[in-house]
Amino acid sequence: MGKLRVVLVSSEVAPFAKTGGLADVAGSLPLALESLGCEISVFLPYYRQVKDKDFGIKAAKKNMAVKSGNSDISFSLYVCKIKKVGFYFIEKDEYFDREFLYGTAKGDYPDNAVRFSFFTRAVLESIVALGLNPDVIHCNDWQSALVPFYMRHRLQDFGSINNARMLFTIHNMAYQGLFPKEIMPHIDIGDEFFTPETLEFYEKLSFMKSGIIYSDAVSTVSKGYAKEILTKEYGCGLDGMLAVRRDDLYGIVNGVNYSNWSPAADKFIKVNYDNKNLSGKIKCKKDLMSQLKIKSSADAPLLGVVSRLAEQKGIDIIVHSVPEIIKMGCSLVVLGLGDEKYHKLLIGLSKKYPKNIAVKIGFDNPLAHKIEAGCDMFLMPSRYEPCGLNQLYSLKYGTIPVVRATGGLDDTIIDYYSDRTNGNGFKFMRADTGDFLDGLKRAVSVYKNKKKWQQLILKAMKCDFSWENSAKEYIKLYKIMKSKNRRFS
Numbered sequence: 001m002g003k004l005r006v007v008l009v010s011s012e013v014a015p016f017a018k019t020g021g022l023a024d025v026a027g028s029l030p031l032a033l034e035s036l037g038c039e040i041s042v043f044l045p046y047y048r049q050v051k052d053k054d055f056g057i058k059a060a061k062k063n064m065a066v067k068s069g070n071s072d073i074s075f076s077l078y079v080c081k082i083k084k085v086g087f088y089f090i091e092k093d094e095y096f097d098r099e100f101l102y103g104t105a106k107g108d109y110p111d112n113a114v115r116f117s118f119f120t121r122a123v124l125e126s127i128v129a130l131g132l133n134p135d136v137i138h139c140n141d142w143q144s145a146l147v148p149f150y151m152r153h154r155l156q157d158f159g160s161i162n163n164a165r166m167l168f169t170i171h172n173m174a175y176q177g178l179f180p181k182e183i184m185p186h187i188d189i190g191d192e193f194f195t196p197e198t199l200e201f202y203e204k205l206s207f208m209k210s211g212i213i214y215s216d217a218v219s220t221v222s223k224g225y226a227k228e229i230l231t232k233e234y235g236c237g238l239d240g241m242l243a244v245r246r247d248d249l250y251g252i253v254n255g256v257n258y259s260n261w262s263p264a265a266d267k268f269i270k271v272n273y274d275n276k277n278l279s280g281k282i283k284c285k286k287d288l289m290s291q292l293k294i295k296s297s298a299d300a301p302l303l304g305v306v307s308r309l310a311e312q313k314g315i316d317i318i319v320h321s322v323p324e325i326i327k328m329g330c331s332l333v334v335l336g337l338g339d340e341k342y343h344k345l346l347i348g349l350s351k352k353y354p355k356n357i358a359v360k361i362g363f364d365n366p367l368a369h370k371i372e373a374g375c376d377m378f379l380m381p382s383r384y385e386p387c388g389l390n391q392l393y394s395l396k397y398g399t400i401p402v403v404r405a406t407g408g409l410d411d412t413i414i415d416y417y418s419d420r421t422n423g424n425g426f427k428f429m430r431a432d433t434g435d436f437l438d439g440l441k442r443a444v445s446v447y448k449n450k451k452k453w454q455q456l457i458l459k460a461m462k463c464d465f466s467w468e469n470s471a472k473e474y475i476k477l478y479k480i481m482k483s484k485n486r487r488f489s
């Protein structure tokens with residue numbers, strides 16, 4: 001059998017463009033698949049952020065066009081290689097030469113439907129033009145969810161790759177790509193697709209429904225979340241639709257690229273360390289404290305948060321817990337970007353408690369690494385969490401996660417109080433201040449026992465979430481898809 005040919009489509013891919021964990025996954029899963037023998041190409045938009053840096057990207061094809069109604073929308077294709085993986089960039093400055101990827105702190109860009117519908121059609125055009133002939137096209141989240149729709153309904157254009165199976169991976173149910181019906185003629189989708197059986201969702205056009213309905217299989221990024229999204233509480237209105245596809249629904253937990261996220265090799269931290277010699281960790285803590293002007297003693301617990309500042313992440317729970325956090329003798333550093341209301345709340349706290357709370361609003365990858373290395377505990381009181389990568393990074397850095405038992409957090413963190421042998425963190429049940437503070441208090445009481453804390457750190461650092469296992473699960477799934485008839489032929 002020849003190599004399995006996979007095309008992965010994502011609106012963000014690290015190290016090129018990133019707002020959250022999707023980028024980490026789309027940047028590192030392909031490398032793992034490649035080392036397991038797949039032939040893989042990745043597609044993303046050529047954003048301003050990518051153009052501004054020197055990644056050695058070169059022109060691949062000029063004068064490309066997406067047919068839209070009676071007109072053509074031109075674009076160009078660029079490429080760079082990491083190992084043998086081809087990363088392809090769709091260049092259309094009108095849509096992608098902007099300050100941010102999806103919108104500003106005030107809200108989404110108003111033409112996101114047009115931008116990402118164009119992106120998906122340009123990807124399909126490019127796959128045909130490059131002759132990639134994939135076995136599987138693996139789409140991720142709403143931004144690439146229209147690929148299977150256009151594939152199915154635009155056979156005149158994309159018929160030559162019609163044999164490809166479609167996998168749609170949901171990284172977050174809450175972001176569905178919902179737009180007013182009026183957008184349909186502008187993205188080449190006929191009125192006949194505005195029905196509950198197709199793309200209509202409570203009188204809006206839903207990109208995500210295309211991914212769920214027209215793909216051969218649907219997956220999400222942990223087994224726990226795969227179960228949760230079948231419930232009303234977590235299904236965000238699509239639980240019924242997902243239940244119809246239950247037999248084709250898979251949960252595959254994300255992995256970590258330890259070449260980027262490991263204290264032994266991290267190029268952003270003050271001193272490298274590993275589980276044989278932890279002395280660098282306290283140096284990283286002191287360095288972080290001095291950089292962020294935290295004035296507490298280096299013995300006191302330092303808590304870290306690196307997050308998109310969104311409702312999902314339970315930032316309000318942390319904000320309301322701050323007086324107690326201070327009473328417990330802890331200091332807190334927060335790095336985040338997102339909703340303006342959280343920016344204001346967090347900055348307010350840093351002004352009120354300047355010695356103990358440092359807040360950086362912005363996207364800052366080097367600082368994210370320094371927080372992972374320099375803190376004692378990492379807080380994730382998420383309302384829901386499809387997988388979560390930061391708790392996995394934290395484990396590797398010996399920064400003990402304090403997490404809510406939900407989705408991927410529940411799957412990957414074992415509570416120390418429930419299992420002293422295998423425990424690698426602290427879990428609490430409800431997304432409220434009371435439960436969160438109980439979890440944190442339990443963590444702080446173990447922290448005070450230096451020997452036990454040290455053992456816990458070593459246990460955490462030994463956890464292995466490297467991509468290999470998860471990439472093998474994806475390959476298994478791709479093969480299952482290939483062995484079955486296409487959902488629509």
Ligand code: ADP
Pocket residue numbers: 019020021022024306307308335336337362363364365368387388389390391
């Ligand atoms: P999500 O994808 O929901 O945002 P994850 O935990 O899966 O959550 O992944 C978040 C990723 O984004 C991590 O790599 C984290 O370090 C990074 N990140 C989030 N916010 C920032 C920020 N403000 N600056 C730098 N990195 C960030």
Ligand code: GLC
Pocket residue numbers: 020021022025171172221254385386387388389408
């Ligand atoms: C999403 C989720 C996060 C997950 C990431 C990568 O943004 O919120 O839990 O880790 O995607 O799959």
